[in-house]
Amino acid sequence: MAANYLALLGYVVAVSIANLLFNRAAINLHGASIGRWVVLAFAEPSFYAAFLLYILATLIWVWVLSRVTLSAAYPFLALPVIVVPALASYFFGDAQTTRYWLGAGMVALGVIVTQA
Numbered sequence: 001m002a003a004n005y006l007a008l009l010g011y012v013v014a015v016s017i018a019n020l021l022f023n024r025a026a027i028n029l030h031g032a033s034i035g036r037w038v039v040l041a042f043a044e045p046s047f048y049a050a051f052l053l054y055i056l057a058t059l060i061w062v063w064v065l066s067r068v069t070l071s072a073a074y075p076f077l078a079l080p081v082i083v084v085p086a087l088a089s090y091f092f093g094d095a096q097t098t099r100y101w102l103g104a105g106m107v108a109l110g111v112i113v114t115q116a
Contacts, residue, residue, distance in 0.1 A: 003067075008064055012079045014056050014060065020087055020088065021049050075114040076111060081104070082108060
């Protein structure tokens with residue numbers, strides 16, 4: 001059981017970091033026309049890193065689903081909703097409001113309740 005939770009945590013970490021990397025790529029590509037954007041995206045290291053992390057996260061997810069029910073694992077997919085904006089605040093200066101933190105707390109409580 002502990003291995004399943006550890007794997008789910010790995011999934012959350014991989015998806016969260018991937019989203020931060022996608023954001024970094026988007027920042028680096030800001031302002032490019034669509035045609036130029038496509039060319040530049042494929043030359044952006046953070047884009048590739050994010051894509052690879054999504055592949056890893058998918059493999060982790062399928063491994064977890066081979067061991068627990070979808071209903072038990074699915075609530076963990078809400079955790080990046082908390083983690084990504086919190087890390088975006090730190091790395092990119094995104095501002096989070098009190099309402100955001102209240103909502104994030106509710107999401108966390110929801111995950112806890114579903115696992116009890």
